[in-house]
Each structure stands twice: as C-alpha cells, then as structure tokens.
Amino acid sequence: MATEILMPALSPTMEEGTLAKWLVKEGDKVKSGQIIAEIETDKATMEFEAVDEGTVARLLVAEGTAGVKVNTPIALIAGDGESTATVPVAPPGAGPVAVVSDQAQAMIVPPASMKPAMAIPDEAPDMGWPAGTPVKTMTVREALREAMAEEMRADANVFLMGEEVGEYQGAYKISQGLLDEFGTKRVIDTPITEHGFAGLAVGAAFGGLRPIVEFMTFNFSMQAIDHIINSAAKTLYMSGGQMGCPIVFRGPNGAAARVGAQHSQDYAAWYAHVPGLKVVMPYTAADAKGLLKTAIRDPNPVIFLENEILYGRSFEVPDLPDYTVPFGKARIARVGSDVTIVSFGIGMALALDAAEALSKDGISAEVIDLRTLRPLDYDTVISSVMKTNRCVTVEEGWPVGAIGNHLSATIMTRAFDYLDAPVLNCTGKDVPMPYAANLEKLALVTVAEVIAAVKSVCYR
C-alpha cells in the first residue's frame, strides 16, 4: 500500500497553504529527510521533507496550487517492491483536492467563525469611509505592510526595528519586502533583547526619530514594559511637555492557537490602563491600515495590538493614496435596536457572528468596534446604549480589570437610568491559557457565550 503524503501544518495557525514547487517528479526515488517540495504559508516559504523512503508514485496536487488545506493528500509514495503503476489516481477516502488559482488567493474563504457579517441589517453600518470610495480587497497583513511602507516613504525619520523584521522578512511576514525597499539603515534586525531595543528605540524617539518597534509577539513586551511605561509614556509629563516620545510598539497580541500560556495573552487592558500611551486594536484590514498610519504620525507612544489569526483575513480597504483613520472614533459595524455589543480586535469576529445568529432569533444587535482603547469613544457607546438599553462587552482578555469592566462602570455612571439589565462582560476565562486543544477552546470567549449573554440581558 502506498503512503499518502499530506499537506503539512507548518505553523500554529496554518489552515492551508500554497504548494509552491515540487522538487521531485513521479518515478523519482526519495530518501527519508530529502526535500521534496516547497510550501508557502502565509508566514513563510518552507521546505518540506519526506519522512518515508520509496518511489514517488503520484503527485496529487500540481505545483503553484494555492489554498491547499492542511491534511489534504498531496503525493503518494510507493514502498520498496510496490508497483507505482497500481496506485489508484484518487486515493480512497480523500476528498476532492481544493484547487484555487494564484489569482484567486485573496478570496480564500476564512473559517466560518471568522467570516465578516454579510447580512445587511435595516440600516447600513458605518464602513468608515464615504460611499462610492473605490476599494480593494486585501489581508490585514498586507494592509499593515502598506501602512508602514507608505509612512516610511513619506518620512525619512520613520524606521522599523525588531527581531527578524529584515532578512527573515518578518516572523509573520508583516515586514516582507521592506528591507528591499528601505535598506538596512531603516529596517533593522535586532538581537533578541526586548528590554534593550525597546529602551534604545525610546531614546531614538527622544533624539528626533520616529521608530516603529515590532515585538514578535506582545508577550515579549513584558521584558520591555518598564521602557514602554516609565520611559515612553511618562516622559512628556515628567518633562513639563518638553520631551515627547513619538514611537509605535506593534505586533501580534492575544491567543494564536495551541501555543500555550506564555504565548497567548491579551494585553489590551494592561496598556489601556496607562495615561500617556495610546492603545489601538484594529479588527478589519481597513482599520489596520488607517490606524497604523495615524499611529506612526502620532507624536505620542502608541501601542498597536494586532492579531495573528486576523493577519491572513481579507477585507475591503479604500483604494486611496493616503487613507487614515482617526483615533478615538468607534465604528458601528452593525446597526441594531435591541442590544449593544461592544468589542474590539478579534472579539469583533465573535460579536458579529453572534449578532448574525441572534438576528435569526429576532434579536437586533448593534455591534460597536471600539478600534482604539485609549482614547476610547465613550460617546458612541453611551448613545447606543441609550437607544438599546442593554449592553454586552466582548474581549479575549482576562475578566479582572477588563476593558468590559471599565465600560460597565462608565455606562452605569452615564446611562444608569437607560439600562434595562446589568451590563454583562464576555471575557477569556480567568486561567492561564492551556495547551490542550479542548481546554484551550474552553478558555477562550466563544460566540455561544456572547449569544447567551445577549439573551440574558434581553431576558430571553
């Protein structure tokens, strides 16, 4: 019996990839450890080795094929003595191979739970740009890259520094191509030394530059948090307004998938606590681009919280030469009348999915994407709650000292008489992130929990 070679998962969040190149052809003998293919993920191009010895009986997926799902059979290897001729063309049990052309790569369908809300409620939601603006579809990753490239072209004092941002092309490929365009002076690979390079970048900002510091993930910003808070956030105040710190700290935040407690944490509430910082957490590609451009131009230290799972998701982005999104302005992503769901970042995916499901039960949910946590657009939240009289907040972070807690208190203070039910906070569970797949799922906030919370505040 021939052995199936399956499309491998080459990163914690990879669900599909491109079979970029076969390095063997049918009939070739392969040895264990031999590189047989190059596979491109959304993060990198990787070499794929054979595990078993034998002869390549069939290549089931042509090179250049994009959107090949993980675990799809891509080749058959016949063992010693097996005839390669007897191997069936379509292996039993294997479903049809997903074949998507290169051109269609941007249209790869995200998993169901990650789909943007497609149902159009009574009123059109705020897209964040005027109707009739030309748009293009791009991933959050491409949007972030475009934002940096545009700002680096516009201002010679903007530079990017971090681990693997240059020659490696970015641990998550956000900075892909920037080294080629801007050179080693402005795209700087650092040693693994977060405390040191964060401090150095803050000093460079004091000295007149506009650094963008990439943390490979925000988990590692814990090593640098003294400089982020004590050196960057407080200096303008301590200097009586003399010494500002225009700097952006950006990188993926929150849980990815199956990377355990030390690599899965949401820092939104941590940084939003600190006066002197601005804190941004976009959901869509348009906001990722427009807010990052605003962040780079801002004269203050900005914490820009991205999400690894969102990097590969596609959204419409205005096709404008200089698209920016102002800080402190929430976006009504879905208009509704029965309840207000407030979220930000990846929580928006859950909020929108919940709203869609609730609409089938006759509950009309208004969904607000905060976009920036500092400054926070209280007015949009309050006026929505005054209209719906109910509110549920959704975030991935822990429940104690959560953004939702703060919103609850604010709503209680400013709109107490409008509330028909207590505000409920949907958050991650109060535990370090477990590794086990089933436990991890349990630790994260879910669409079902959001739906249950909404039903509870609607007394349904």
Added chain:
Amino acid sequence: MATRKAPETSNISKDDLLAYYREMLLIRRFEEKAGQLYGMGLIGGFCHLYIGQEAVVVGLEAAAKTGDKRITSYRDHGHMLACGMDPKGVMAELTGRSGGYSRGKGGSMHMFSKEKHFYGGHGIVAAQVPLGAGLAFADKYLGNDNVTFTYFGDGAANQGQVYETYNMAELWMLPVIFVIENNQYAMGTSVKRSTKSTTLFGRGTAYGIPGEQVDGMDVLAVKAAGDKAVAHCRAGKGPYILEMMTYRYRGHSMSDPAKYRTREEVQKMRDEKDAIEHVRDLLLQAGHASDEDLKAIDRDIKERVNEAAEFSKESPEADLSELWTDIYA
C-alpha cells in the same frame, strides 16, 4: 589625620582651571543648599546629592561640544548644572514650583532640557543606558557627529539592560560614551559585596568595547579621558567605556543611616582626594589665583546659589490645571 598629596604640575591653562573650579564649586554649593532646603521641608521625596563627584561631570563637559547629548540617573543635579542649565530652574523643580524645568511635575529625578541636550533624569536604575544608546543611534541615523554621554552608577552596572545595550552599541557602532560613576556604593551595598568583577569597565571586553578606569576625583584626568573617548566616538569607532572612580560624601538619598561605611573612610576621601581642593591647590601653586581671588569666586557662587534658592521659594506653586496637561503631545 591624613594629608593631601601634592598636586602634579600641570600645563592646563589658567582659564580652564578657573572654569573647572567655578563649575565644581557651583555644584557643591548648590547641593549643600538643596540639602538645607530639604531639611526645611521645602524639597520633598527623594533628593540624591552629587557632593564629592563633581569632577566627573565637569571634566567630561569640558570634553563635549555643542550638540553632544547627556543622560543620567536620578543623581542628576550636577549634570544639569555642568551642562549649563539654570540653577534657578533646577532648584525650583526641586521645590516643585512652576518655575522649575518641568514646571514642578518632574522633581529632583526627572528634569530635561532640550536646549542643553540634557535628556534626564531617570528614576529607574539603568533605564538611561539603552535610552542613551538610542540618542546616539538617532545622531548616527541623522548623520551628524554628536556623541552621547550616558552616565550610570556602579549599582546600575549590574542591570541586565546595560549589557543588552553594550551588545547593540558595539554591533551598530553607536557614538555613545558609557560613563560608569563608580562611587563605590550602590545605595548601601559596596561594589565588593555586589560583584566579583575587579573592574566594571572591563565587562565591555565581552562585547568588544574598549574602556579604561579613570581617577574621577581629578578633573584633569577626567577631561583627558573624556577627550580620548570623544575622539574615539566621533571617529566612528563605536562606543567607549569610562569607569570613573569617585566617591559621594553624602548619603544615597536624604534618609541614609550611613551604617555601611565609617566616618573615617569618608573623611579620608575628603582630606586626600577632594576634587575641588585639588584644583584650588593647582591654582594657588601655579600663581593663577590668590586666596583673595578664590574667596571672591566663592562669594559669587554663594550668591548665585542663594538667588536660585530664593527663586525656588518665591516661584508660585504649579497651577492646578497642570495636573491634566502634558499627558499627550
């Protein structure tokens, strides 16, 4: 009682010597006055005096040119005076008044002057080290030939971020002079009780950074070492480490029980190594100044310090609206 050793003959100019004398004396008198104001309750919180270490900043400032930057720890009054900041503005910041450099919002440990290229005043031990390297990074990026003097103490020298910074500074050949002010005590812990390293500058070797130990009580030796380090940095050869062997006469801050060293030890340093007395002897021996001339300088400086103290008392308290300003630019 120990006696001072005879000063070495020197070919340094009269004007330079007089300038060093004035600047060191200004720092000492200013700090003595700050100590008094603290005792009167006019200065609050922490107040770290620089008395004893004056030769370090004065000698290094003599090696600097306009545009060079400096950054230091919380023991920062001397650095500010030496780079030309106004004693009135510094003292008024100590008293937390609106005439202070940070309009009263920074205090003793947090003052800045963009005009004089003084970048603080940092209260977290060793945080100024990567910040200083970052200032040097900016200068190199912008293509000028400025250097940054990054001061830190023997205590800070055991912080990890110092070595993260050494690594990057040499890797990227940054024009930064790391000045270790080894006053021999990190708060109450002597160098001997905190490390088995015999020298602190020698730790730069691991990263390829040259350095040397300098008599930090001798302003002429400090100036000479500063010239050498500055030339190294300006020539694009990367960072340089100067370990200044110095001594603080006063406590770590104002409430220091001083149980970790003897009165005799402090008195011996004052008698044998005092930086100001050293220059005074040089001036007198070379005939550059008479006793009467030096007394006139003393009077002049005392008057400047008294004016600063008066200003710091008269300056109004911060306007209450200041609570909410300067959080964002």
